[in-house]
Amino acid sequence: MAAAAGRRWVTIARFAVRRLAAMVAILAIVSFLVFSLLALTPGDPAVLLLGPQKATPEAVARIRAEFGLDDPFLVQYRDWVVAALHGDFGRSIRSGQQVTDMISERVGVTVWLAGYAFVLTVLIAIPFGLVAGMRKGRLADRLATASSLVALSAPTFAVGFLLMYVFAVQLDWFPAFGSGDGFLDTLWHMTLPAVTLAISQIAIVLRQTRAAAMDVADRDYITFARARAVPSRRIWQRYVLHNASLPVLTSAGLVLAYSLTGAVLVENVFALQGLGALLVVSVAQLDLPVVQALTMFTALLVLTTNLVVDLLYFAFDPRLRRAAVAA
Amino acid sequence: MSQVTIVPTLSRRTEWGRLFWVCVGFVAAVAITALTVQWIAPHDWSAQSLVDSGQGPSSSHWLGTDALGRDIFSRLLAGTRTGLIGPLVIAIGAGVLGTALGLWTGYAGGRVDGLVMRSIDLVYAVPPLLVAIVLVGLFGGGYWLAVVVLIFLSAPGDVRVVRAAVMAQRELPYVAAARTVGVSPFSIASKHVLPNVTPTVTANVLLQFVVGLIALSGLAFLGLGVEPGSPDWGLMIAENRTVLDLNVWAVAGPAICITLLALAVTVIGDRMFEVLTDRTAAR
Numbered sequence: 001m002a003a004a005a006g007r008r009w010v011t012i013a014r015f016a017v018r019r020l021a022a023m024v025a026i027l028a029i030v031s032f033l034v035f036s037l038l039a040l041t042p043g044d045p046a047v048l049l050l051g052p053q054k055a056t057p058e059a060v061a062r063i064r065a066e067f068g069l070d071d072p073f074l075v076q077y078r079d080w081v082v083a084a085l086h087g088d089f090g091r092s093i094r095s096g097q098q099v100t101d102m103i104s105e106r107v108g109v110t111v112w113l114a115g116y117a118f119v120l121t122v123l124i125a126i127p128f129g130l131v132a133g134m135r136k137g138r139l140a141d142r143l144a145t146a147s148s149l150v151a152l153s154a155p156t157f158a159v160g161f162l163l164m165y166v167f168a169v170q171l172d173w174f175p176a177f178g179s180g181d182g183f184l185d186t187l188w189h190m191t192l193p194a195v196t197l198a199i200s201q202i203a204i205v206l207r208q209t210r211a212a213a214m215d216v217a218d219r220d221y222i223t224f225a226r227a228r229a230v231p232s233r234r235i236w237q238r239y240v241l242h243n244a245s246l247p248v249l250t251s252a253g254l255v256l257a258y259s260l261t262g263a264v265l266v267e268n269v270f271a272l273q274g275l276g277a278l279l280v281v282s283v284a285q286l287d288l289p290v291v292q293a294l295t296m297f298t299a300l301l302v303l304t305t306n307l308v309v310d311l312l313y314f315a316f317d318p319r320l321r322r323a324a325v326a327a
Numbered sequence: 328m329s330q331v332t333i334v335p336t337l338s339r340r341t342e343w344g345r346l347f348w349v350c351v352g353f354v355a356a357v358a359i360t361a362l363t364v365q366w367i368a369p370h371d372w373s374a375q376s377l378v379d380s381g382q383g384p385s386s387s388h389w390l391g392t393d394a395l396g397r398d399i400f401s402r403l404l405a406g407t408r409t410g411l412i413g414p415l416v417i418a419i420g421a422g423v424l425g426t427a428l429g430l431w432t433g434y435a436g437g438r439v440d441g442l443v444m445r446s447i448d449l450v451y452a453v454p455p456l457l458v459a460i461v462l463v464g465l466f467g468g469g470y471w472l473a474v475v476v477l478i479f480l481s482a483p484g485d486v487r488v489v490r491a492a493v494m495a496q497r498e499l500p501y502v503a504a505a506r507t508v509g510v511s512p513f514s515i516a517s518k519h520v521l522p523n524v525t526p527t528v529t530a531n532v533l534l535q536f537v538v539g540l541i542a543l544s545g546l547a548f549l550g551l552g553v554e555p556g557s558p559d560w561g562l563m564i565a566e567n568r569t570v571l572d573l574n575v576w577a578v579a580g581p582a583i584c585i586t587l588l589a590l591a592v593t594v595i596g597d598r599m600f601e602v603l604t605d606r607t608a609a610r
Contacts, residue, residue, distance in 0.1 A: 283464030
């Protein structure tokens with residue numbers, strides 16, 4: 001027994017290492033593409049940094065030498081990667097601030113927003129999705145299906161303004177702007193933004209959960225469990241949720257990994273100073289070091305989430321663990 | 328809604344359902360509005376009148392005015408143009424590109440397939456809308472730039488879906504039969520496999536329309552889409568956020584338009600997929 005369990009962990013670890021290697025390869029290619037943006041973008045970064053008045057040929061030449069802009073493209077790329085691996089993404093060409101400092105100042109708001117929205121998504125989408133899937137065609141299912149269809153069709157920022165109008169302007173229950181101080185105040189300030197972000201995510205996870213539950217609903221083991229008078233709580237948890245967990249896990253991972261996209265729109269609506277707002281400003285100002293760092297950050301987030309989801313598969317599905325040993 | 332087409336050989340008439348026709352009617356009305364808006368709009372949609380700015384609904388301005396005193400209702404009607412054309416071009420462009428690649432990689436398999444699928448994995452390492460924001464923003468924005476970028480970001484999705492459908496078909500006897508009598512791989516893929524994956528392709532093109540509509544409106548909202556001042560639903564929401572408390576219709580109107588159009592096209596797509604799948608299965 002112990003030997004089998006040991007072997008099992010070795011195979012899972014081997015799988016993790018293989019996936020990690022693939023992830024590093026993808027990150028390397030993404031980093032090259034992201035860095036190439038620099039070469040493709042119109043305008044000289046040195047001129048942007050100096051501003052049109054001070055951009056005399058001598059000053060431009062000095063800046064180009066200082067930032068290594070005259071080096072061959074591949075040399076510049078190597079220097080950038082080496083610095084990035086040491087956690088240095090250079091300085092903003094607008095504010096001169098360290099990019100990593102700018103990101104660490106802003107990351108808190110976005111983590112709050114994404115985390116709060118994710119908790120709401122999981123708490124709402126999974127139970128309602130299971131119920132809808134198990135009671136296909138009944139009222140609860142039709143309500144859940146119809147509302148998730150509407151939620152998928154409504155743009156996130158439009159939902160944000162709607163909630164702001166009703167709950168901040170008309171009812172004055174929640175603030176329309178700002179991120180608050182302290183835990184409770186932040187919770188209060190972040191509720192409308194988080195609900196906005198969660199609405200688009202709930203629709204995605206709910207539809208996946210419903211489909212997974214529908215697949216389980218007609219299985220004989222559910223009928224037998226009911227016939228054996230297994231408590232319904234146990235049926236829902238051990239039989240339905242457990243067997244539907246893989247697609248649920250995949251879609252939950254997807255929405256978490258993609259929450260920075262939603263944050264771009266939500267932070268804009270509620271005037272929050274998070275990473276999404278930073279990305280929009282940096283893109284508009286052609287502040288490439290910041291854009292490059294944020295893009296790499298997102299790619300790392302997406303790939304890490306995918307890896308974690310793949311590893312969680314083994315925790316949730318004993319068949320996969322056995323298959324890992326057999327393979 | 329959930330009726331099943333019973334024995335198509337007895338009755339060739341398809342029961343599309345009332346909801347389907349309501350949605351088709353709505354999309355048709357939007358299309359007709361887009362073509363005739365210069366004659367049917369009650370006001371000039373770009374005429375400003377600062378005296379009338381931020382007013383609520385009235386008899387002369389049915390949905391009130393925006394911050395610059397422009398008529399919201401007329402701007403909503405004019406917004407049908409950028410609301411339809413861009414998403415349509417994205418859906419068709421990505422559909423043609425994605426179906427061709429999906430058909431090729433799904434049917435041929437092997438090294439081409441591996442290469443294309445790995446590059447698609449790469450595309451998904453960064454969320455498509457984020458890539459669109461960065462690319463469109465860095466290259467100076469604009470509606471058609473956004474449309475072109477979104478075609479290339481949407482096509483990988485089509486490739487995946489079409490490829491999966493083609494791979495399921497590839498194992499069926501009719502493909503083996505065609506191969507045995509010496510039909511060329513290109514003909515098999517285009518004349519025999521393609522018609523059998525039409526339900527998937529059609530549903531996917533309509534889905535891409537919806538995704539394109541929402542993505543374009545998001546880009547316009549961030550100031551990366553249409554030119555400032557154009558009557559566009561996404562841009563209207565951004566422009567009128569300051570008059571949210573004065574005239575809520577200036578924001579709710581365009582939001583409802585985007586949602587209804589997206590909803591109608593989604594319903595049409597879902598229903599067409601069901602009906603076409605039944606038909607192909609019946610053949």
